[in-house]
Amino acid sequence: MEGLAVAWGMLIGSVIGFLLAVSVVIGALVCLKCRANLRTGTSVSASQRITAASAAESDSNLGQDSPRSSEWSNMSMWLEALKKKTVVSACGIPKYNYGDIKKATCDFTTAIGQGAFGPVFKAQMSTGDTFAVKVLAADSRQGQHEFLAEVLLLARLHHNNLVNLMGYAAEMEQLMLLYNYMSNGSLDSHLHDDNQVPLSWDLRVAIALDVARGLEYLHYGAVPPVVHRDIKSSNILLDQSMKAKVADFGLSRHDKIKSRSSDIRGTFGYVDPEYVVTRIFTKKCDVYSFGVLLFELITGRNPQQGLMEYVEFATVDAAGKLGWEEIVDIHLNGEFDIQELAQVADLAYRCVSDVSRKRPSMRNIVQTLSSILMKRRSAKKPQQTPTTAAEETYIEIDLIEKQDALIER
Known part of the structure; x- marks a missing residue:
């Protein structure tokens, strides 16, 4: 009788152990599935948000002049970035010091033209280079968009029949663009x-x-x-x-x-x-x-x-x-x-x-x-x-x- 009781005990223990193991496996599978569903739901939600944002961005183009691409969508961010020393590696256009340009233009007295962007000055740099410097007029709000457009576009556009953007300045609340001086004018x-x-x-x-x-x-x-x-x-x-x-x-x-x-x-x-x-x-x-x-x-x-x-x-x-x-x-x-x-x-x-x-x-x-x-x-x-x-x-x-x-x- 004692041997029979031991056998029954071992059988019952094995069954209980098996059931516990099955429960653990099922629980683990349920957790994994829930976690996967959560990730999928997050991904879909993010995708939906991106689509909605793109649609809103596209709609915001209507009736506006400035593009809403990554280059122009946050103008203040780009303007702040252009004032940093490290921006040269980002846009590929050299950044010049305001004081050097002021000296090269004889304190901005060498005016050679006037455009919608602002006045244009001839600059004789200490390096021997001669530039035409376009200075953004203080009252030109649209000029900020134009300044960004020229820097971001001409940083990647190069052709014999396009003017070369040689540099820019963005300090002292002044925005300037430096071009090769075209001696025969317009x-x-x-x-x-x-x-x-x-x-x-x-x-x-x-x-x-x-x-x-x-x-x-x-x-x-x-x-x-x-x-x-x-x-x-x-x-x-x-x-x-x-x-x-x-x-x-x-x-x-x-x-x-x-x-x-x-x-x-x-x-x-x-x-x-x-x-x-x-x-x-x-x-x-x-x-x-x-x-x-x-x-x-x-x-x-x-x-x-x-x-x-x-x-x-x-x-x-x-x-x-x-x-x-x-x-x-x-x-x-x-x-x-x-x-x-x-x-x-x-x-x-x-x-x-x-x-x-x-x-x-x-x-x-x-x-x-x-x-x-x-x-x-x-x-x-x-x-x-x-x-x-x-x-x-x-x-x-x-x-x-x-x-x-x-x-x-």
């Missing part, structure tokens, strides 16, 4: 200042191509693409070799896949009428402004002098073709190629079409202007055998195509 001054020697026709076409190449890079070489939004003659600067560079990126914005709605920004006369109506800016807004600039080069008039009304006068169909010769700048004294004039004017007229989709792309514009210059060079060469002339033409075309390919990359 295109505006050469076209409209009586004290300047009139630009030749050949140089005007070359300048147009320089500007077009700069815009082509913004539209197709930059990632993501950039819309300049303020192309005008005063924003085209000329270096010592009269090579043109696009300047002033304060209003520039990324060209997203989805059209962007904004307040109307730009300069009267250069602004795309379709943009004014729809409040949506695209690359074709720059194309329209470039068309106006082409007509400014042709006529020597700016939009404030009734430029586009003057152009419409030439489009009156009296004899079956456009009379572009009637509106050419009188300062050219008739020294221009009539065929080139017709090609450039026709290109400009297509650029200012009221319907944006009918306008050419900046890539098409570069190809057209390049072709005009290539034909001019070929015509000026001495007579050659057909084979030699053909070979040189193929070489020029190949060089242009390679240059375009490099810009696109």
Whole structure:
């Protein structure tokens, strides 16, 4: 009997032990599942919050001018960061001392211009470098957005036909941008200042191509693409070799896949009428402004002098073709190629079409202007055998195509 009792005791103990082990395993599994559900719920909740925030962010774009991307979404944070010594590694643009700039500009007495951002001064640095310094006007609230736009965009945009941002200053409650000094000033001054020697026709076409190449890079070489939004003659600067560079990126914005709605920004006369109506800016807004600039080069008039009304006068169909010769700048004294004039004017007229989709792309514009210059060079060469002339033409075309390919990359 005693042995039977011991056996029963061992059996009961084994059963109880087994049940306890099963209970522990089940409890552990339940805990793990609850913990997993908690994590999943947190993840979903975070995802939902991100989606909701993105939707709210997208909605907040409507009717506003400044982008709500990570670059501009917290302007005060970026401005504070720009004042720190370590910001050079963040944006890649050197930071200059306010005192050094003050000394280089002779206490800000070397004014060379005035823009929407503020006054511009010539600075002769102790290093031997010569800069143009744009100083944000104290009463310019929008200037803070423009200051950030230029620093953040030009830190990553580099092209022969864009001005180079060489540095900035952000201290003493002053915001400044430092550029390479462009010794020949703006295109505006050469076209409209009586004290300047009139630009030749050949140089005007070359300048147009320089500007077009700069815009082509913004539209197709930059990632993501950039819309300049303020192309005008005063924003085209000329270096010592009269090579043109696009300047002033304060209003520039990324060209997203989805059209962007904004307040109307730009300069009267250069602004795309379709943009004014729809409040949506695209690359074709720059194309329209470039068309106006082409007509400014042709006529020597700016939009404030009734430029586009003057152009419409030439489009009156009296004899079956456009009379572009009637509106050419009188300062050219008739020294221009009539065929080139017709090609450039026709290109400009297509650029200012009221319907944006009918306008050419900046890539098409570069190809057209390049072709005009290539034909001019070929015509000026001495007579050659057909084979030699053909070979040189193929070489020029190949060089242009390679240059375009490099810009696109």
